[in-house]
Amino acid sequence: MKQELYLKSRPKKILFSETIQKRLRDKAIKKIKSKLLPNSKIIKLILIGSSVKNSFGKYAPPGFRGSLYSDFDFIVFVKDDYNLPKWLKKEPSAKPFLEDKFNLAYRNKKFINNKHDVEVFFIKEKSCKNKRFITLAEKVGIPMSSNSKHKYIIIYKK
Numbered sequence: 812m813k814q815e816l817y818l819k820s821r822p823k824k825i826l827f828s829e830t831i832q833k834r835l836r837d838k839a840i841k842k843i844k845s846k847l848l849p850n851s852k853i854i855k856l857i858l859i860g861s862s863v864k865n866s867f868g869k870y871a872p873p874g875f876r877g878s879l880y881s882d883f884d885f886i887v888f889v890k891d892d893y894n895l896p897k898w899l900k901k902e903p904s905a906k907p908f909l910e911d912k913f914n915l916a917y918r919n920k921k922f923i924n925n926k927h928d929v930e931v932f933f934i935k936e937k938s939c940k941n942k943r944f945i946t947l948a949e950k951v952g953i954p955m956s957s958n959s960k961h962k963y964i965i966i967y968k969k
Contacts, residue, residue: 821875826868836862839883839923840966843931848967852893854936856967859954860884863962876904878920882928885966886953891935899931907951913938 827835840858847853860883861867867881876882899917908914915933922929932953938944945955954961 822871822873824866824868824870824881826866829865832862832865832867835867835923835927836883839927839929840964842923843883843885843929844966846896846898847887850893852890853887853967854890854969855888855965857886857888857954858883858964858966859886859952859961863964876928878926878928880926880928882918882930883923885929885931886963887931887933888939889933889935891937893933893935895933902930907953908944908947913944913947 826832836858839862843856847856861881862883870879870881872879874880895915895917899919902916902918907916915935917931917933919929919931921927934948934953938948939955948955949959949961952961954963
């Protein structure tokens with residue numbers, strides 16, 4: 812798949828110390844909560860990716876996806892009538908699903924310390940009931956159940 816080749820072409824990354832990774836992760840969690848919560852239409856908010864796997868750091872030039880630094884990857888499970896926030900911009904390159912209606916990925920550049928982007932992927936409640944979607948989501952690294960093999964941190968749960 813074209814997307815997988817793109818992801819595998821990342822430059823080498825120098826990892827930050829665990830202390831720095833934790834400090835940045837805590838800062839990102841606090842900021843995303845302040846931007847998204849409280850909101851009765853948010854069901855659950857989780858963090859995935861390099862900041863959870865302790866592989867967060869700085870890429871060798873030219874960087875990856877327009878940044879020299881790892882980004883924070885949040886998954887937000889929302890009610891079907893949730894209105895997407897205006898402070899996020901649609902991420903055209905984040906298309907893990909063949910059906911575009913499922914590709915609700917958004918980005919905010921330099922979200923933390925004017926260096927680290929945040930990518931926020933929204934999953935509507937009706938998608939959580941779609942077995943095909945669940946299978947596809949797990950295949951692309953999105954944890955859809957508590958027994959998922961993918962590592963994640965629950966930030967908020969209704």
